[in-house]
Amino acid sequence: MSEKQEKKGWWRWGVNRWYVLALIIASVIFTGIYIPLRPHIALPAEAVINRPLFTLPVIGDFYFTNTMTVLLISDVILFLIAFGVYRSIKGGNLVLSGFSGAIEALLEALYNMTESTAGKWAKTIFPWFATITLLVLLVNWAELIPGIDAVGWFDPHHVAHFEEICTETQMGPFVVIGAKVTGNEANECAQAIIPWFRSTSTDLNFTLSLALAAVIAVQVIGVRAQGMSYFTKFWNTKTFFNKPIFGLIDFIVGILELISEFSKVLSFTFRLFGNIFAGSVLLFVMGSLLSRVAFFQVGFLMLEFFVGLIQAIVFGLLTMTFMAQATQGHAA
Numbered sequence: 001m002s003e004k005q006e007k008k009g010w011w012r013w014g015v016n017r018w019y020v021l022a023l024i025i026a027s028v029i030f031t032g033i034y035i036p037l038r039p040h041i042a043l044p045a046e047a048v049i050n051r052p053l054f055t056l057p058v059i060g061d062f063y064f065t066n067t068m069t070v071l072l073i074s075d076v077i078l079f080l081i082a083f084g085v086y087r088s089i090k091g092g093n094l095v096l097s098g099f100s101g102a103i104e105a106l107l108e109a110l111y112n113m114t115e116s117t118a119g120k121w122a123k124t125i126f127p128w129f130a131t132i133t134l135l136v137l138l139v140n141w142a143e144l145i146p147g148i149d150a151v152g153w154f155d156p157h158h159v160a161h162f163e164e165i166c167t168e169t170q171m172g173p174f175v176v177i178g179a180k181v182t183g184n185e186a187n188e189c190a191q192a193i194i195p196w197f198r199s200t201s202t203d204l205n206f207t208l209s210l211a212l213a214a215v216i217a218v219q220v221i222g223v224r225a226q227g228m229s230y231f232t233k234f235w236n237t238k239t240f241f242n243k244p245i246f247g248l249i250d251f252i253v254g255i256l257e258l259i260s261e262f263s264k265v266l267s268f269t270f271r272l273f274g275n276i277f278a279g280s281v282l283l284f285v286m287g288s289l290l291s292r293v294a295f296f297q298v299g300f301l302m303l304e305f306f307v308g309l310i311q312a313i314v315f316g317l318l319t320m321t322f323m324a325q326a327t328q329g330h331a332a
Contacts, residue, residue: 041281045203046194048152066152066195067203074138074200081134113317118324121225125323128217132210133316136272139200140308143280144301152195201276201311204269211268214319215261222326230326234258264322268315275311279304 045065052061081103088100096104110130115122142148200206222230232238236254239247286300 040193041284043204043277045198045205048194048196065203066198067200067206070139070142070148070197071200071206073197074135074142077138078131078134110316114320114324117321118327121221121324121327124224125221125320128214128323129316129320132214132319133312136201136210136315137309137312139206140276140312141305142197143199143202143276143283143308144305145197148197148199149195149280149284150193151197152193199276199280201272201308202280204273207269207273208265210272210315211265214268214315214322215264218264218319218322218326219261221323225327234261268318272311272315275307279307 045067047063048066048069049064052063055061085096085100085103088096095101107130110133111122111126114126114129118125219230232254234254234257236250237247239250283297283300283304286297
């Protein structure tokens with residue numbers, strides 16, 4: 001080994017390991033000074049602004065929630081990515097490089113998957129596949145960003161059943177909840193926050209809306225490909241009287257196909273919501289258990305990185321597959 005290679009290796013492993021050690025020591029020190037709050041797990045999305053944005057006649061008040069904040073940021077990021085790739089292509093670059101090249105490689109892989117499955121309908125189905133995959137990927141990975149679910153407003157009423165054992169101390173815009181000592185025992189009180197940011201996939205409203213949009217788009221693609229005859233796969237009575245036994249079987253199969261369309265909504269909704277919400281709870285719990293050594297949480301963050309990636313691809317891939325199936329006739 002040459003002297004230059006040996007020096008480079010020493011720099012890579014000899015110095016960087018001290019950086020890692022310094023980060024571990026800093027995490028222990030700062031978590032000792034600033035004790036992390038215990039996580040408060042809330043299933044529904046929480047309103048960032050107390051006043052409703054507007055009121056609908058049947059639904060009621062509509063609030064701006066912390067999951068909507070992440071959704072808007074993800075939408076802006078998607079537009080910026082699209083604009084950056086567009087500028088690179090418009091600039092005359094025949095071969096994209098850097099970040100634009102990575103996006104091009106990803107989209108090319110998604111398009112090849114669509115073309116191999118949907119054939120001539122690939123150009124129609126691909127935008128749905130790519131958009132859903134990229135959007136879900138961004139909102140899933142949002143839970144990995146420092147400050148998500150951890151930065152927000154203090155709210156003493158955010159945790160139920162603490163009014164009787166805790167005393168409130170007003171400090172500017174924040175409210176700190178203190179402990180009330182009874183005899184020799186001290187009741188531990190919780191300091192809870194309403195986070196400003198929360199992964200949108202942990203909101204059941206988002207996953208349900210996205211599932212409805214995907215399933216409705218499948219029906220639209222089916223009608224475009226087959227016309228009104230597409231609905232015969234749900235209500236098949238062509239052979240009901242000609243071939244009584246087989247006609248009855250075809251009719252029952254059509255009813256099962258109709259039920260399966262509704263089951264797709266539930267499957268889409270709870271698969272994405274369950275996996276990402278469970279991942280958030282895992283990060284909360286491990287962050288609380290390993291709060292003194294925050295560096296050890298990196299392994300769980302890597303786990304959620306791959307879970308978010310897989311769930312985004314699965315959601316988009318299933319949507320693309322169902323759309324490709326809808327373009328085929330019932331007898332195909």
